Amino acid sequence: MDRRLRLAPVVDVDLHRARCRAQDAIGDRRPPEDPEDLSATLGEELLPQWPDEWLVLERERWDQLRLHALEGLARRLRRDGEYLAALQTALTATEIDPIRETAHRILIEIHIAEGNTACAVKRYKDYQRLLRRELEVEPSPLMTKLVQDLTSA
Structure with missing residues (x-):
């Protein structure tokens, strides 16, 4: 006889729902119908x-x-x-992990796609300062190349 405590299958667990939505977002080729709602859900910490x-x-x-x-x-x-939604979604990722480069790189790519060169360079410099201050490291060559191409013209 199994004596472990379990929730009944009819119990709705918000974390299970959020995980399913996250998995769908990773595998889906198109954005969800309500990206702001998904971004807000994924912005929530666990307990x-x-x-x-x-x-x-x-x-x-x-x-x-x-x-x-x-x-x-x-x-x-x-x-x-969908640049505004893209920016807000990427900013949510940077709030979760401020030193994670991929989220910052996506922000730079969005600024570039919008034609906001100065915003892209500023985002890079802010991130570079954060890494130097917190970890005494530099952004990766891949990220640096993104803005070098903008500033070398």
């Missing part, structure tokens, strides 16, 4: 006020899933010319 040790790994899993989903969604929105 932020709970200090329990068992949550550390679960939070990391959730953070990685939502980062990948947000970045993929931001790229698709940029590709489709």
